[in-house]
Amino acid sequence: MVYVAEINTLYKKMKPDWVIYDCVDEMERWQRYEPEMVKRSNAIICTSQPLFERLRKDYPFKRIEIVRNGYDPDLSLHLEHASSILPRDLPKNNRPLVGYVGAWAPWIDEELVRRLLREKIDLVVIGTEFGLNYCSYGKSNMHFLGHKAHEQLANYLPFFHVCIIPFQKNKLTAAVNPVKAYEYLAAGKPVVSTNLPECRQMYPYVEIGHSHDEFVSKVLHYIHHAGDASDRIRYALQHTWDHRGEQIEAIIKEFTHFKR
Numbered sequence: 001m002v003y004v005a006e007i008n009t010l011y012k013k014m015k016p017d018w019v020i021y022d023c024v025d026e027m028e029r030w031q032r033y034e035p036e037m038v039k040r041s042n043a044i045i046c047t048s049q050p051l052f053e054r055l056r057k058d059y060p061f062k063r064i065e066i067v068r069n070g071y072d073p074d075l076s077l078h079l080e081h082a083s084s085i086l087p088r089d090l091p092k093n094n095r096p097l098v099g100y101v102g103a104w105a106p107w108i109d110e111e112l113v114r115r116l117l118r119e120k121i122d123l124v125v126i127g128t129e130f131g132l133n134y135c136s137y138g139k140s141n142m143h144f145l146g147h148k149a150h151e152q153l154a155n156y157l158p159f160f161h162v163c164i165i166p167f168q169k170n171k172l173t174a175a176v177n178p179v180k181a182y183e184y185l186a187a188g189k190p191v192v193s194t195n196l197p198e199c200r201q202m203y204p205y206v207e208i209g210h211s212h213d214e215f216v217s218k219v220l221h222y223i224h225h226a227g228d229a230s231d232r233i234r235y236a237l238q239h240t241w242d243h244r245g246e247q248i249e250a251i252i253k254e255f256t257h258f259k260r
Contacts (some may be wrong), residue, residue, distance in 0.1 A: 018042040022046075026174070047066070048066070048176065051200065070240050078188075090143075091143055096119055098219060099162070101180050126147075126153070158187060162191075174196065178199065181206055195208050
């Protein structure tokens with residue numbers, strides 16, 4: 001296998017004192033290469049509880065720690081934005097804006113999206129096509145804005161009434177800790193997700209829709225009853241990449257100390 005050979009070549013070239021394997025997603029096509037990475041690693045970090053449970057079962061003698069994803073304060077989503085200028089590519093028809101930021105990919109629950117589009121809302125998608133077609137919905141209240149630089153999100157999120165994570169439940173999504181959740185919360189926005197394990201652990205900051213009808217009902221509720229933005233922002237600021245970096249640094253220091 002080419003990738004395994006590349007791992008071995010890199011390892012011989014770098015001659016590291018120690019290696020930490022960072023498992024961020026449950027991509028099935030990656031797993032064939034994982035045993036070689038684990039064999040070379042002194043420890044494993046992963047981004048979610050389901051990943052942790054699977055890794056602990058597969059590699060019971062390895063040191064494994066959870067280091068979840070987080071929010072980057074440099075995006076300034078948590079700051080009050082003085083500008084009230086609506087970006088030109090946002091709809092201007094006075095319907096509530098429901099926002100989704102991320103890849104438009106096969107793990108999107110399209111049936112749920114179509115159910116949501118029957119309501120009097122505008123669904124705004126910021127992201128790129130990733131194996132799923134934007135154009136299959138035929139609805140005037142669905143707006144694909146395409147890719148935006150991360151730095152531009154602060155121009156858009158303040159205008160969303162509710163932000164959503166409309167993922168199917170499968171092996172991949174069950175293991176994901178969505179970065180978008182932290183970014184939505186940093187902007188103070190109500191967040192509604194499908195029933196994903198890592199989003200459940202963010203409750204009550206992230207609301208869970210256990211069915212399509214419940215998901216839509218919660219979106220409509222939070223359009224009119226947004227709740228306390230400051231609590232959501234506080235939660236995001238307690239889960240920044242700086243905090244995650246401190247966790248990783250503590251693990252690295254253990255190995256550095258051991259080498260001495």
